[in-house]
Amino acid sequence: MDEMEEELKCPVCGSFFREPIILPCSHNICLACARNILVQTPDAESPQSSRASGSGVSDYDYLDLDKMSLYSEADSGYGSYGGFVSTPTTPCQKSPNGVRVFPPTVPQPPAQQHLLPQPSSLPLIPRNSCITCPQCHRSLILDDRGLRGFPKNRVLEGVVDRYQQSKAAALKCQLCEKSPKEATVMCEQCDVFYCDPCRLRCHPPRGPLAKHRLVPPAQGRISRRASPRKISTCTEHELENLSMYCVQCKNPVCYQCLEEGKHGTHEVKALGAMWKLHKGQLSQALNGLSDRATEAKEFLVQLRNMVQHIQENGVEFEACLVAQCDALIDALNRRKTQLLTQVNKEHEHKLKVVRDQISHCTVKLRQTTGLMEYCLEVIKENDPSGFLQISDALIRRVHMTEGQWGKGTLTPRMTSDFDLTLDSGPLLQTIHQLDFVQMKVPAAPMLQLEECCTQNNSATLSWKQPPLSTIGVDGYILELDDGNGGPFREVYVGTETICTVDGLHFNSTYKSRVKAFNSSGVGQYSKTLIMQTSETHGKCKHPPV
Structure with a gap:
């Protein structure tokens, strides 16, 4: 599970996701980080019809959104637009991942804050605010709902919680008042972890609690994970449960959304059916990815x-x-x-x-x-x-x-010089030229089946060296049998990697093979290729792959 940790971290703050929301580009970001990277755009540049951040933009509808990328800086996709805002610009900070983070935008005067009542958990978002995805740098103008228009990724939040629980230390007793001890059991009915002293004191083995099931802490943690989660509610109608799925918007919707006509022309399906369908599609996709991962491990x-x-x-x-x-x-x-x-x-x-x-x-x-x-x-x-x-x-x-004492008597019979001169030039030259030579024979060539064929009474064969082979090749030897299962004979010797052999018998089966050679010797044969010549003139056949 350690390899999954990077998937569970926000690209802005570098920490585990907290209250993650889903952007239209399908990337996730913490709600608090989304507030920090909001940028206010000039009124004159905002489009006439602002798009809803969570429901009105499809995954691929970025034609208008890409126009906002001119506001982004070249290095990270974020910028402060002091030239368009009356308030001074605020210096940006950098997150652990190197993404620039801006403090929350200064709220507008009270006269402009009565457009839409906001919950106490979210600060007021100025009009014409823009958010840019820190991963794909897609920009989006927020509507009046602000960040509330983005759906919360409860699945990711649950995965982060389970991951953090699995990475936490040993489970502690929940009833110890001071310095909790390590839990030894968990009661599935009480949903409480007990140490041995607290279990004997608060959960006696006799009486009404005797029928409760006590399990090891690790098993209890698993049963907690398997417990049903809270049913998700609609972001626009907080009292309505999400029960349908809009195929065009790719978002879960409630019955009230359908009654209001927002998805009247869209294809809507049952949430449970789409949940099972997408789970199946994800499982199939994971099978292919699992095969690639297995190949990568090998x-x-x-x-x-x-x-x-x-x-x-x-x-x-x-x-x-x-x-x-x-x-x-x-x-x-x-x-x-x-x-x-x-x-x-x-x-x-x-x-x-x-x-x-x-x-x-x-x-x-x-x-x-x-x-x-x-x-x-x-x-x-x-x-x-x-x-x-x-x-x-x-x-x-x-x-x-x-x-x-005549002539020659007073002349030395021997000179003092040595008439020996060491000829070291060729040897020095040989030493300087001392280098590695190819001492291995070439690898077996690979026949290119897509280029091999027979036409009439001729056969064309093509081959190449293995991709990872670094051994030099001086030439190739192509051999064919006689068409009746007889011995092979050489039909070509040269440096080319394609050869056409003429003069073969019609309606005959030939076996062919090729090998490479260099100064060190002759390499292994390639795989034997069986080729069938044409029965009559004018037909071209390719060998089976």
């Missing part, structure tokens, strides 16, 4: 299950993505290790070559330096004969040593 269950599946699939897909990226990172690290090993080998090779050259050059330099020092000492000798004995050999040796 759809919500499907959506909730889909949410759960999406969450589960999201976690699984995220874990798969992380694993794939980790595998790529591992492969990159392994390749990095291999490349680093190659760089280390090149590094060691270069160092070995340069160090060998340094060692060789160092030995030769030491030998050359020793030879030079020896030759300098020989030159210092003053003995000519001894010098000439060894001079020729030393000269040859010096020339030989100089020749060993």
Whole structure:
């Protein structure tokens, strides 16, 4: 019942309806709220023949009423018309639902208040007052009866009372003087809720009250709801009960209304018969609405299950993505290790070559330096004969040593630069282009029966992808059998979704089916469609739906 609560609240004050009245547009509003949103219109703008607010306007008679909407503000449909009223305008307030609420209009001087005697429960309503429905924004000029012309919605009032009772706390004893205790029983004859002490004191089990029936409080509340309500009386003739129903005005009327001739040309039926008829119509309408509500509940269950599946699939897909990226990172690290090993080998090779050259050059330099020092000492000798004995050999040796330092000896055998360049461009481009690809095959296509037909010895078939399918399709494959129950054969492969096959046999029954394919593979077949070719030329047949 909690879902019904919004239906039981006034659109102006946002609270539960209190003394609701029915506007001609079939919407409801509290009587007090109706007084607050009354707006006085200029005399010059009022129509010559004011319409009765409750009886003279049908549910669809808004041609004249819509003219009043020019007075309404664009945001809410209500406005204060200070330019047409002699009294100053009153600032408006806002209800909990955001509807603008105006305080009651200031009454006119006493000279204008003798038109129609008003009950003490309703304040005097100025002439040419306008009320606008807060839900559909239909405007209406009130007649001399004012708000009394609107019928009271006693059914809605009863529903609100029952709803509030059902939402109330535990039932209390009605005879406890101070701090009422929780009731334990209810007497159906006394219509009183008792606690145990009050029941023993005021409703003894012996004597005249022994025959009274005591029931649990919850059951007693239900019996109270089922008790007959007060018979409704006519709004115009307060002493007359409503016993008939005017079909044109769509309002209950009394016999005096009929005698006065207000509904003389209207179709009038018995109130009880129309009550049963409308109850039956409402029950039938509720059956359809109940079916839609059941479908909506099943759809919500499907959506909730889909949410759960999406969450589960999201976690699984995220874990798969992380694993794939980790595998790529591992492969990159392994390749990095291999490349680093190659760089280390090149590094060691270069160092070995340069160090060998340094060692060789160092030995030769030491030998050359020793030879030079020896030759300098020989030159210092003053003995000519001894010098000439060894001079020729030393000269040859010096020339030989100089020749060993010939071209290329003092050139490095290895450069310090590494001749290795990592070609990472294609890999970086591949990483940047790394994206999700379609890994699922297409869903089974849906045959469009309204567009499939046979004419003479040809058959035309049309199909489409399921509405919620997001899987890409590269093409379709259409298959037909041989017309005698034989195997299927491919008759069309392409991207079109309609195909006409010619050259079939007359008066033959063919079975057809279609499937979709993409880069991931071929999907499932559609439902098999049975088609009958024409017996003779000139006939067109559609397959049964």
